[in-house]
Amino acid sequence: VMLKDMVPVGSFGTTFLQIGDTKLFVIEVVGNLSRFTGEEVKTFIESFIIEKFIDTLADYTSFEVYRQTEETSTKIRAQLRTNLDRFGLEIVDMRIEGVTIPDDYKNKLFYLQRGVxxxxxxxxxxxxxxxxxxxxxxxxxxxxxxxxxxxxxxxxxxxxxxxAPGAALVQCSKCSMQVPRSSRFCPNCGNSMGTVSAGIKCSKCGTEIPAGSKFCPNCGEKI
The missing domain is CATH 4.10.860 (DNA Excision Repair, Uvrb; Chain A)
Structure with a gap:
């Protein structure tokens, strides 16, 4: 599952269900969806829960999933309950028992959780x-x-x-990272910073003047 902060995770757990509305369950699952055998019904319910679980989990951050498993389980259980009501099913309990994160992302998570x-x-x-x-x-x-x-x-x-207080920063036009005005290239994406605004406007036409320019690129007015 790709989480909200773009960290991929795997997870496993346990879900306990019961049929709360037998009539609705038979109409929706057996009737409308034509699931007749016990194995067909089991496969459908498992697939439905996994699909909704993935959709719901994707709205959380790696910190919430990895460090606040119990709280996240409670929130997801409440959201899944609404999805299962339409089939006459009730969630008795649902718990995330484990979360796995690739090693290279664990290293990033370690630093992010410490304020980096x-x-x-x-x-x-x-x-x-x-x-x-x-x-x-x-x-x-x-x-x-x-x-x-x-x-x-x-x-x-x-x-x-x-x-740094009062540091002169400008925004990279390619990746939007804030970089020092004196930089020739963006340290994040390598984009040339030669077209970054010098922070002044042409006195004649009001155009933003690129850093290092001697003349306005729009009207030719000398800077």
């Missing part, structure tokens, strides 16, 4: 890839050490970018 921002994670991943690239070269131990030293500096830079 998405931008800081990007900086950390860039530094790690940089270190890996150096390790694959012939730079030797000194170069490798420099690569690993780059990791805390990348995190520090990301922190300063997000928290």
């Amino acid at each position: 921002t998405a931008e800081q994670l990007v900086g950390k991943e860039v530094a790690e890839k940089f270190a890996e690239a150096i390790r694959d070269t012939k730079g030797g131990g000194a170069a490798l050490g420099a690569g690993f030293m780059a990791i805390p500096y990348a995190l520090q830079g990301a922190t300063q970018m997000m928290t």
